Amino acid sequence: MRALFPGSFDPVTQGHKDILRRAALLFDEVVVCVMFNSNKTGRSPVTERLDRLCAAATDLSNVTVDSHTGGLLVDYCRRVGIDVVIRGVRGVADLDYEMPxxxxxxxxxxxxxxxxxxxxxxxxxxSTLVTTMSQQEPVPK
Structure with missing residues (x-):
């Protein structure tokens, strides 16, 4: 069975990598796809995000990397023949957001x-926390 792991991946985090690795164990093929969310402003160029995802998946033979602009997630699923979407959830707030x-x-x-x-x-x-922390000035010792 093929599955889609969509996200903005801006930036790719250890959490994303963990979910990707675990999903690769569960599905025959996983397509990790940089999606464009009109509610988010991209910080990193799409090509950079794709490169980082490819690097994260180098040892996962059943993972491919792609991107999708415009249209709904289900439009992409229909186009490439995927019936399952993978979502990582950190807690109840994520689940409440994802369920609808x-x-x-x-x-x-x-x-x-x-x-x-x-x-x-x-x-x-x-991703927001990683970006915020990377922009902070180091605390002098």
């Missing part, structure tokens, strides 16, 4: 959502 989208994807195109719980050691990590 999962339901809509199912209603619109019969696409199922497979939730993978974040590794507790990585659950505090978000």
């Amino acid at each position: 989208m999962a339901r809509m994807n199912h209603e619109l195109a019969g696409v199922e959502t497979f939730f993978i719980a974040a590794d507790p050691a990585l659950a505090h990590i978000s």
